[in-house]
Amino acid sequence: MPFWIEVLVSVFLIIGSLFALIGAIGLYRLPDFYTRLHGPTKATTLGVGGVVIASMIFFSNQNDSLSLHELLITLFLFLTAPVSAHILAKAAMQQKLPAVEQTRGKPWD
Amino acid sequence: MLAYVIPLCMAVLGVAAVLNVVRLVQGPDMPDRVLALDTLYINALALIVLFGIWLASDLFFEAALLIAVMGFVSTVAVGKHLLHGDIID
């Protein structure tokens, strides 16, 4: 494998896994449910996107033919992440989960 | 170079999965746990794709896609259950 492809794959892998880690950190340390929702919907989705792009480059190089089917995973995640976030946010608002003090405009009071 | 980068990335994703599990166990309310489980699904998917690169095998793609589909469907089902107390309406 040429060196520059190896570097490219490594860069995408590191970016992807760092974003996934940031999403998990957000899920772990942010104060209330609504702020926690932001980590997984954005950071984790992009993190998987990075890993998948790395995999695409790797297999395209290894099999000597364009390998595009990993794009399906990214496409699927980009379509579904907002939907599940929306449903969970709706459920949380219905159960009136507490929001942190400094939140403005609480919809249920 | 990849021989060093891939285990490193696996470790990073492993830490992320551990943080998700902490939130899953701790999470004060039900939506928190569901969100943690959903994130855990996506992290597991990334780990599987990474494992596929490590073994240089194309076979793991289908597993990753299936996990993505299962994770989405189960999250939506549990979310619907939380909303209405009922899955099919």
Add this chain to the structure above:
Amino acid sequence: MRSRWLPSPALTVLLALLWLLLHNTLSFGHLLLGLFLGWGIPLLVRGFLIEVPTIRKPLKLCLFTLKVLYDIVIANMQVAKLVLGPKKNLRPAFIEVPMAIENEFALATLASIISLTPGTVSACLSPDRRMLMVHALDVPDIDALIADVKRNYEAPLLEIFECSPT
């Protein structure tokens, strides 16, 4: 356009493309099978399909997609900074954004884009589809954010899809 035996030609082409992508080949047999599936599946599920508005400006749609992808990457940088920064600096807020789009498909697209871009998650749509409740992670100025969403995402979508603003 909407005949009895071919409910949606665009969906047929899309499904055939997805089938080819899934198999990672471009052989004639798989193309035929994909076209057959793309013809059969819409026939079976036509009761559930919603009307997709016709696209007036395809070029603009491509540019808009690229811009949204760019915005997603930028949004991730911002969220990463907020997540790793001190918790006291967060200024979360629930914001009601009035919607000018009536069409179901365009509305769903807009809600998804809002969820994926700068520090906002769309949380709840009012029953009459006029107000979208948005939760934002860090907003210094609520009115600026509403204007931002309207200018950057709503106006181009109205322009691209053929649907009348209310």
